[in-house]
Amino acid sequence: MENCFRSWSFPFAGLAGILSRPKTARTRKELILPLLRALLCFGQLLACSVADAATAFTMKQGLNLDLWTTWPGPERWDEDAVLAKFPEWRQDTSIDNLKDIRAAGFDFVRMPIDPAIFLEDASGKRVTRLIAATIETVDMIHEAGLKVIVDFHSIPSDVRKVGTNQVLADNDLFARYLDAVARVGTALSTTDPATTAFEPFNEPVIDCDPTLFPKWPSLLKRLHAAARKAAPNHTLVLSGSCWSSAYGLAKIDPALIADENVIWTFHSYEPYILTHQGADWTGDSMSYVEGLPYPPDLMGEEAFDERLAAVRKTIETNAPEERREELLTGFNEMAGGVMSYKQVLTMLNEPFDNAEAWGKKHNIPPERIFLGEFGMIRQEYRKEFRMPSPWRATYLKDMTDAAQQRGFPWSVWSWGGAFGITLDDDKRILDPVILKGLGLKPQ
Template sequence: MVLPFCRLGGHFVQSHDQKDAKELILPSLRALLCFSCLMAGPVTASATTFTMKHGLSLDLWTTWPGPERWDEEAVLANFPEWRQGVSADNLQDIRKAGFDFVRMPIDPAIFLEDASDKRVTRLIAETLRSVDMLHEAGLKVIVDLHSIPSDVRKVGTNQVLADKDLFSRYLDVVRRLGQALARTDPATTAFEPFNEPVVDCDPTLFPKWPSMLEQLHSVARKAIPNHTLILSGGCWSSAHGLEKIDPERIADDNVIWTFHSYEPYVLTHQGADWTGDSMSYVEGLPYPPDLMGEKAFEERLAAVRQTIEAKAPEERREELLTGFNEMAGGVMSYEQVLTMLNEPFDKAEAWGKEYEIPPERIFLGEFGMIRQEYRKEFRMPSTWRAAYLKDMTGAAEKRGFPWSVWSWGGAFGITLDDDKRVLDPVILKGLGLKPQ
């Protein structure tokens, strides 16, 4: 168990600005506090220093330039990338809509790929400046080290998890960023040191992520002792991956455990051409599937099959058709959809009960439905997306889980467009929030 420093009069006893005074005062003060605790009775498990309800993930990947530009002033001055063209009013609109926190993704590659100490120091300073901007807008912040799963990158999720030396360097970034964030208020800032480990999806293999998670937690906790950490299981931070984690090996009550879910995938990722499967050819499937009647839904499935047969590479056509038919077979009715949608929640809930983790410490960290793939003409109707988001937030809130929708802008954006940043009122209503 990790116990945060006690508070006196609403302030932490530990001071980062008065080191000498701390060294003189803290020993006797701790003794007095510990004596008071003993007199009061046994110590109970501490609550998290960071609490949350309804969140929104900020942008990643939409306009970020290649590594050859990562030392340019224009890039560094707008880090993380969501800051480009964003005003204080845009951020305040997020708060006014009813979001109490944001999840701020940061691509760690820029800290690792040919990065000088000067660059890393500047990136950390810009990260802290970004956190301050969000706090000024009335928003709590989860700082999310959010690597990208790609085989072609020099530094991405796949590479970090496969290379011991690179993982060690990644841990050093966690340490440095954590130490910087330690100066922020633990009530309004939390730290998520790894996003979506892409390992442990094969149930026949011994899980790799739990031991790596223990290393990650140890480094992060030493760097940032008083703040809530957001941790997940493997297999893309899924509920399936969470089931393989024994939280007693972490033994930290100031942790919120997260899982991500985009089920049913065949409906939420329509048109996504970066998935490597049949989703690039899928469009026009409504939510819920019986919205326009069973016959109309079957006609749309048939249209997708025709598209695959006409446009997919001949050598992959059969494979893609088989994959699509398997996915489509599970969403032929709203009842089937709800069963699939609720399964990850049931897993996370059962895991929490097994280890006596309260529901407010289990976090639906990502969910969403695609708005429009960048290179495609088809745009998902807001009403379909709102219906899906309503079911997802309902499943989370029924169990007492906080949530964060993906994302502010980008392909899954919940704005009307990525320039003016006006939040879609239909989507906000689906999330149970306040249209502006």
């Protein structure tokens, strides 16, 4: 930008000097040429402004790596076997696995790392080793030809000492969290900003109630300040509140941050009743839901009604008696919104519409609005039902189409695990049907 201002100042100064002379001493040529030069440089200044406003890190289509696949309890967090290949997915991963991701057409990965291990009873020795392993993993991903977003991925838990809920509720713990962000960000500052970005917080679970005073904006400002000081040249990935939803993003004024080297992210799994079938960790009726096709009228309206009836029967038979009515009511409310493909697409597109409107309101270009997570469950752990790949592929196509139509980059959840896009979690072979649904190349 400094060079742009310098090139602008020379013709402008010359023109000012001519205009300061008496009219009789000016010639038309003397006026026109400096004016043309000034206009040309003004155009260059605008171009420089646009260039400077671009993020250091760019991306198009990505994949979330694993987080919880083999992660042991805190009592083992200082064992060599655990720390040797942090993050834990590296224990069964080769460089060839990562190269397969690149060959399929993904240009970047979002790499979740659990901040709890940096904070819960963590010695300086442990943190130093974790940071070294993080940088080693970033290098490994780059070697495979992929860019990477390092995602400090807290998770909500009421039983852990350090989870999303605890970090956001405890000011002292949040301050310690910022210290960890600073240490990781400082380490990442040694990497290439064109191929590495930093996401310092995953899915803040606050500010979902519109009647309460929002807490996230002030926390976000502190989070951004810590990450930006540590990594002054790297793109930061930031989100709104309420599980990084588009609703939460719409509540953020980016002027609070005033940083052009930021990509704003939102997550969406709508319609939830179809994407989370069988998930027994949600605490609601989803544990009893299975077999609902995508799209819902795939097998006809009558067959879909029969499947809904079967789920209701399962809840009535297997749910705890004291929660049965609550779970049935919740299920029926969700089911009422997905009775046709048209309804589903309306629900699916709503977060995109909200994010797009927010971007236009605040002059955030679409390439700086990132669909950071989306997906449809493959198979819940301990459950027999497995979602057919064609159902999932159709859903993923609808989601990626919605993102690409608006110019949003995206990253699907996830490589392995319950939402995995591989055929299994051992061989790590990417599901060709899923890849086709994502618009990528089956291997």
